[in-house]
Amino acid sequence: MAAHQKRALVTGGAGLIGSHIVDLLIREGWTVRILDNLEPNTHRHGKPAWVNPKAEFVQGEVQDYGTMRAALEDIDVVWHEAAYGGYMPEMAKYVLVNSFGTAQLLEIIRDHKLPVKKVIVASSQAVYSEGAALCPEHGHVVPLIRPVEQLRAGDFDVHCPACGEATTSIATPESTPGGGETVYALTKVDQEKLVLLWGKQTGIPTVALRYSCTYGPRQSLFNPYTGVIAIFCTRLLNGKPPVMYEDGGQTRDLCFVEDIARANLLVAETDKLDGLPVNVGSGRATSVRDLAGIIAKGLGLGIEPLARGEFRPGEIRSLISDISRIRTIGYEPQVTLEQGIARYLEWIATQGPITDYFGEIEAGLRTKGIVQSVQS
Numbered sequence: 001m002a003a004h005q006k007r008a009l010v011t012g013g014a015g016l017i018g019s020h021i022v023d024l025l026i027r028e029g030w031t032v033r034i035l036d037n038l039e040p041n042t043h044r045h046g047k048p049a050w051v052n053p054k055a056e057f058v059q060g061e062v063q064d065y066g067t068m069r070a071a072l073e074d075i076d077v078v079w080h081e082a083a084y085g086g087y088m089p090e091m092a093k094y095v096l097v098n099s100f101g102t103a104q105l106l107e108i109i110r111d112h113k114l115p116v117k118k119v120i121v122a123s124s125q126a127v128y129s130e131g132a133a134l135c136p137e138h139g140h141v142v143p144l145i146r147p148v149e150q151l152r153a154g155d156f157d158v159h160c161p162a163c164g165e166a167t168t169s170i171a172t173p174e175s176t177p178g179g180g181e182t183v184y185a186l187t188k189v190d191q192e193k194l195v196l197l198w199g200k201q202t203g204i205p206t207v208a209l210r211y212s213c214t215y216g217p218r219q220s221l222f223n224p225y226t227g228v229i230a231i232f233c234t235r236l237l238n239g240k241p242p243v244m245y246e247d248g249g250q251t252r253d254l255c256f257v258e259d260i261a262r263a264n265l266l267v268a269e270t271d272k273l274d275g276l277p278v279n280v281g282s283g284r285a286t287s288v289r290d291l292a293g294i295i296a297k298g299l300g301l302g303i304e305p306l307a308r309g310e311f312r313p314g315e316i317r318s319l320i321s322d323i324s325r326i327r328t329i330g331y332e333p334q335v336t337l338e339q340g341i342a343r344y345l346e347w348i349a350t351q352g353p354i355t356d357y358f359g360e361i362e363a364g365l366r367t368k369g370i371v372q373s374v375q376s
């Protein structure tokens with residue numbers, strides 16, 4: 001990218017990933033504007049102290065036309081990170097913020113012929129549902145999300161769509177057919193398809209980054225619906241055992257937020273991945289049970305996690321990102337899980353008293369059917 005093309009809009013720039021992108025861009029000499037509504041579930045005490053003072057900060061909603069039109073003035077590259085996320089019970093709000101908000105952003109750039117040179121959108125590995133797997137008989141298969149009846153019966157395996165045998169998860173490349181089987185995932189599919197399609201129609205370069213589970217300093221300690229690492233930490237710090245769904249054997253591809261931020265800069269600086277969905281993650285699987293152990297150890301606590309025979313319909317059993325595509329432009333995850341968790345715990349220690357918000361909303365999750373029980 002030419003030297004003068006260095007004005008960025010980072011939507012969601014007060015959040016976990018957005019704020020780290022902002023810091024990196026400012027270090028690299030960019031002029032940065034943040035658009036963030038300071039979503040109360042995520043930011044209980046208003047604007048967080050980590051919002052980079054060298055960035056222009058605009059508080060507003062991405063789905064508000066006038067706000068977005070003004071925020072897009074004089075911008076070269078848009079990093080669209082703002083989204084309604086997690087396992088929230090709402091449906092319409094996801095569609096409004098994520099799907100509608102993204103479509104409108106793109107229309108504004110097109111209709112006002114704004115000189116935007118690239119749009120990078122935050123997608124998610126949630127678009128893959130269960131991702132790629134191996135069946136002992138059929139080889140490479142793409143299983144569907146597990147039916148609720150199966151989970152209710154206490155069978156947590158991912159079965160082959162052809163023969164029903166239990167499969168083994170393998171790294172999922174971008175070519176894997178996706179879909180989205182939660183409201184959140186559906187809107188992530190919408191966002192990335194809208195952006196990539198619009199890029200083809202307008203000729204403006206685009207990239208959709210499919211992040212795996214991202215964690216690190218600044219991950220909201222208030223939002224009980226997101227981030228397994230944040231929830232486990234707040235539980236343990238309150239002397240309570242982390243609650244695992246299923247048997248704790250589900251695995252996550254956990255990626256430190258600074259690695260994710262670096263990937264964002266790398267795709268902006270090259271045209272090699274333009275027009276494509278691109279996985280970003282660690283490429284490694286960690287079980288939720290092992291994760292609970294690593295965090296407890298990091299805190300010097302001997303509290304064992306609980307598996308209470310509960311599950312969340314739509315939850316992915318194990319999904320590992322194949323990161324070969326982003327490796328072609330020089331990306332390599334640099335922070336190990338142990339290092340990353342140590343960094344997160346150091347940060348938490350600076351955040352004052354930690355409340356277990358998860359405990360407060362647990363009953364509601366069951367009432368709404370977001371958490372259900374195995375019937376045995």
Ligand SMILES: NC(=O)c1ccc[n+]([C@@H]2O[C@H](COP(=O)([O-])OP(=O)(O)OC[C@H]3O[C@@H](n4cnc5c(N)ncnc54)[C@H](O)[C@@H]3O)[C@@H](O)[C@H]2O)c1
Nearest residue numbers: 012014015016017037038039061062082083122124213214
């Ligand atoms: N954290 C993860 O594990 C993960 C994984 C895959 C994809 N993603 C995607 O990455 C992006 C960033 O996620 P994050 O983890 O940094 O989340 P986050 O909640 O920490 O940050 C999102 C930011 O967007 C803001 N925001 C929310 N709704 C808004 C609205 N209507 N208008 C303006 N701002 C709004 C919030 O206030 C927040 O500061 C999201 O698009 C998310 O879907 C995250």
Ligand SMILES: [Zn+2]
Nearest residue numbers: 135138160163
């Ligand atoms: Zn099979």
